[in-house]
Amino acid sequence: MPVIDELTRSLGDAVLTGSRIAERHRSDASLTGRHLPKAVIRPRDVAEVAAALKICNDHRQSVVPQGGMTGLAGGANPGVRDIVISLERLSGIEEIDAAAGTITVLAGTPLEVAQRAAEDAGYLLPIDLGARGSCQVGGNLATNAGGIRVIGHGVARDNLLGLEVVLADGTVLSSLNKMVKNNTGYDLRQFFIGSEGTLGIITRAVLRLRPLPAGRLTALCALDAYPGVVDLLKRAQKALSGVSAFEAMWESYFRFNCEAEGQHFFETPPAFAVILEQDIRGHDGEGEEFEAFLGQALQDGLIADALIAQSEKESRAFWRVREGHAMDRLPSLVNLDISLPIGEIGRFADECGEALSARVPIAHVSFFGHVGDSNLHIAFSLPGTNDETLHEVDAIVYTLVGRYRGSISAEHGIGVLKRDFLDRSRSPAELEVMRRIKKALDPNGILNPGKVLG
Amino acid sequence: MPVIDELTRSLGDAVLTGSRIAERHRSDASLTGRHLPKAVIRPRDVAEVAAALKICNDHRQSVVPQGGMTGLAGGANPGVRDIVISLERLSGIEEIDAAAGTITVLAGTPLEVAQRAAEDAGYLLPIDLGARGSCQVGGNLATNAGGIRVIGHGVARDNLLGLEVVLADGTVLSSLNKMVKNNTGYDLRQFFIGSEGTLGIITRAVLRLRPLPAGRLTALCALDAYPGVVDLLKRAQKALSGVSAFEAMWESYFRFNCEAEGQHFFETPPAFAVILEQDIRGHDGEGEEFEAFLGQALQDGLIADALIAQSEKESRAFWRVREGHAMDRLPSLVNLDISLPIGEIGRFADECGEALSARVPIAHVSFFGHVGDSNLHIAFSLPGTNDETLHEVDAIVYTLVGRYRGSISAEHGIGVLKRDFLDRSRSPAELEVMRRIKKALDPNGILNPGKVLG
Structure with missing residues (x-):
């Protein structure tokens, strides 16, 4: 394949194919997908990310960016015709600026490594979630991660000061800002946060640190x-x-x-x-x-x-x-992630529980969540489930979410698993603007195709 | 003029021309510009904003959105060929949701009116700046206002939950979200915050409220x-x-x-x-x-x-x-607004003061600012100033800012006054992406042309 040949000529053994591709590159934690991609590229620096993207873009080759593979929406799962770019070797703390209160990290740095470096310097890096040991900072930003500390210090977006991104055509877009206030034209950083790898590949970030509580x-x-x-x-x-x-x-x-x-x-x-x-x-x-x-x-x-x-x-x-x-051991556990105006969550949970019980043979239907952040999780066992019943469950819940003017994804993102329900939370005008933005930043549509937008 | 005729047929006496145009529509607080626009439209509701924009877009008529006219960068100043859309009649509090902790306001609502409504409900609306009595919430968001309370609760962007915007072609883009967490595709709200009216006209917003301190x-x-x-x-x-x-x-x-x-x-x-x-x-x-x-x-x-x-x-x-x-009374006061990594501000101020004193006959050069937010203001009297010396001062300061990897605008925005220096804080790649976004959202370039981007 000419594209693989050119990538190998340019990037050498950073390019893996066939049996040299590790199992972990097939699927994120949703365990959907499981296809073997055409190749996996493991760039050693930002220049290699840029080189790989330029070649792929020239060949109209689709690219799936991968971080720690802890996502729950299938957003990092490749198809058989995709090439994966894994950020795992782009890892490390580059600087802690104590006066500015910032930490600069490479995108593939595991979240916990960044948290510890901040703590060692006497600061708190408030982005935190259960997957901290294996998720990566780049992935946290690409999915605008939430987690358990949002009520105190906000979502990933709120803790970001600077960002470096490689665009589809290989352009390195560097906005490694350390300032809290910076009103110099469109805030490009914001475009990439939560875009799930469909607009660019995050390579570096400057995160905001907070005082470590006593x-x-x-x-x-x-x-x-x-x-x-x-x-x-x-x-x-x-x-x-x-x-x-x-x-x-x-x-x-x-x-x-x-x-x-x-x-x-x-x-x-x-x-x-x-x-x-x-x-x-x-x-x-x-x-x-x-x-x-x-x-x-x-x-x-x-x-x-x-x-x-x-x-x-x-x-x-x-x-x-x-x-x-303990719930993870229930047969065929389904775990949904939505958000609703805080005052509506109680009424929604009652109505949703009734609607589900009436239509599917669920057991142990449970509600819990980061209510202080308007975030509700719904977990239940759905024995003997198949794609059809899962889709029915999704349709029941997400349609009700739409009626409550809630969001079908609070923190897990859209990926592929929620893509077909995006219209429950977004209007045709919103979806059309998203498509225009996608077209503007990735005109050949090579970046994570089929994710987020259909 | 056909465009005025069509606007008048559609919007009646919301359209003003000639001597019916009040003085305040000529210039913001920078007092640069001072041109009489072709017309001023004062829509009474969002549908009228949409109708006006559709007509202007069909006629390729440039439009300058105006809020409270308290900006300092000339961002709301019209040229003689522009039509102004003033949001001043789109004013009012629509809802306070105590459980969600949100206030929904029309864009033309004066900030202080929104602050008082929040306080009456037992909440703090933390966006605050000196111009609170006359600036409008829509303008605060369009310029991502900073002010004196950023260290506690962030800039305008950080206090925004939902937004309604009318696009150049008259499409109403409604994202009136009340949730803290909402990861459903690209966060379109972010595109418009700080875009200074060049990507859409903000018509409604849902702002986040905080507990009122004791x-x-x-x-x-x-x-x-x-x-x-x-x-x-x-x-x-x-x-x-x-x-x-x-x-x-x-x-x-x-x-x-x-x-x-x-x-x-x-x-x-x-x-x-x-x-x-x-x-x-x-x-x-x-x-x-x-x-x-x-x-x-x-x-x-x-x-x-x-x-x-x-x-x-x-x-x-x-x-x-x-x-x-008291400084306002100094002859020809110049007031600059920049940001720098917090640790660098002291050294920058020394170097900047020396560079200015060596090159221009300034008096009373003073530094002050929201240092906790990395924001520095520089004020001085420049007697006998003219456009040329002003430009020289700007060039000295902004070039030095660029060397320190700072920002040429912390909170005032770019408007027209800083437009030609945007490249001191933004790379060619960043400027190119901004242009692509502009093209995607306003293909005919009717919205606030010449502002932010050249």
Whole structure:
């Protein structure tokens, strides 16, 4: 194949084909796809990314960028005619600027490596998610990752200051800005965040660092009804500085995972359990304030009960229930990721649960999520599932999401798995503008074709 | 003129020409330009904005969108062949969603009206700048406004959740999202923020609200050298929750404005004066913590002196010096707005002051700014100035900014006044991508032509 020949001439053993392609390049964590791509390129520097893209663009060769392969929407899965560009060798911390409060990293750097480097320098890199050990910073940005700390410091986009991207034609677009304020024309960085590799390949980033908190206070609260969850959130954000997590679990999710973890936190499983966390600065009296806040909420009848973690171990026990790893063992687990206006989430969950139960033989339907960020996850077991029932489930949920003016993807992105439902959250005018942007930045359509847009 | 005839047939008395055009439509606060446009359209609703744009686009008629006309870069100034679309009648609060923590406003709503509505509902709308009484929310977003509260809650972009924009061809692009997380394809909202009316006309926005602080603590600190300013910033952000302002004044700026205001804060004018503010939650002991923080900084020799405002009146006195209205009375005041990596600002100011003094007969050259946001302002009197000397000053400063990898506009935008210097902060590849985006969204180039891009 001429394109492979030219790539090999230019990039040598950075180009792998056939049996030399490792299994991990076939599919992300959604485990859909599983095709062997035509080739995998593992560039050693940005110039090699640019060279590879230029050759592919000249040959009208489709390219699928890959990071840590932890995505859940099939966004990094290649087809048999695609060439993969894996960023895994473009890894490393290039600079920590303590005065500016920034860290500059190569795109293939695992998130956890960047987090640790920041901590070693006395800073917090607030982008954080369960896959931190294997996901890569470039992928976090390409998918605008959310995770468990968004309520404190925002999504990936909110923590980005500078970006370097290679465009489809091999042009290196460098905007390695370190400033919080920079109004010099269109903010090109924004175009690539959340574009899932369809507009360019991210090669470097400058991320914003925050002061490392002195510690963290964690409570597990029991509530009777969803409106109380919203009230607790609003009160906490008003009364406490540095609310760094607000995670809600509906009764069935909480009960199932408490049983699986052998935990028995409350006399009777509450209708809602909430993990509330606050980052502290190390002043006297912060623990007492946190306790007083919860005491007042109890006294006012806003919460039915509350436990404050007295140790790191107790805090971890709360979080293990929230992480719900026991659910992974359920047969044919389906895990959906949506967002809705915060006040609507309770009503939506009721309606969605009923709609699902009425139409498909689901078990253990559970709601949980980063309610403080308007993000709801829905997990359930769908034994004997097939593509048709999965599609039916998606259609039920996403159509209802559309009716609530919610989003069919809060943090997982669109990839291929949600592509056909994008019109539930986006108008024809919005989709048309997205297509125009795609055309402007990747006129030959070589970058991650078929992902995000049909 | 056929285009005026068609606009008048469609929009009636929303279309003004000749002597019916008010003076305010000729120029923004930069007071450059001052041309009488061909017509001014004052739409009464979004449908009229769409109708006007469709007609103008069909006639290849250039359109200049106008908000509160408080810009400083000439971005809203029309030429004699342009038609102005003023958003001033598209004003009003449409909804406050307390659970979601959002306010939905029409683009022509004055910022202060939106701020007050938020406060009445118990929330803070953190976008804030001196022009709050006359600037409009749509203009704040179109220019990605900064201001005095960025260190706490970010620039305008960071406070935006949903946006409605009318494209050049009259298409209404509605993305009135209320969710913090929403990863459904390209985030189109981002394209329009900071595009200064060159990609679409913003008609509605959903802004994010924050809890209203219980109060604010304000200190005025004296420091000997710039590195201490950075240290104080870093320490404050680590030790204090809710740092809501960090403003630095170089000696000549501070001295001039203290004298003008009749204030005498310190025995000898310090090399640097810093206003540090903290939003508080109303707990016991917050005042003591603030005082202890400053006490420790004094003891460690980081600051030479500090005053804590004991009243709203004292706090205002600090701020009046920072606002520096006395400088407005200097002959031919030049006020530049740039940003630089925080650690470089001190060295830059020294070098910039020397370069300016060596080349132009400036007086009262002063540096000040939102150092916590990497934003520096430079103000000086340039008596007997003309376009040529102004251009020389710009060239000296912006070329130096480029050498420091800074930005020639932190918060004022590009407009026309900085357009010819955009290449000091943006690479040819970046400018080329901006042009492609412009072409994709406004193929006939009718929207604010000549602004931002040449």
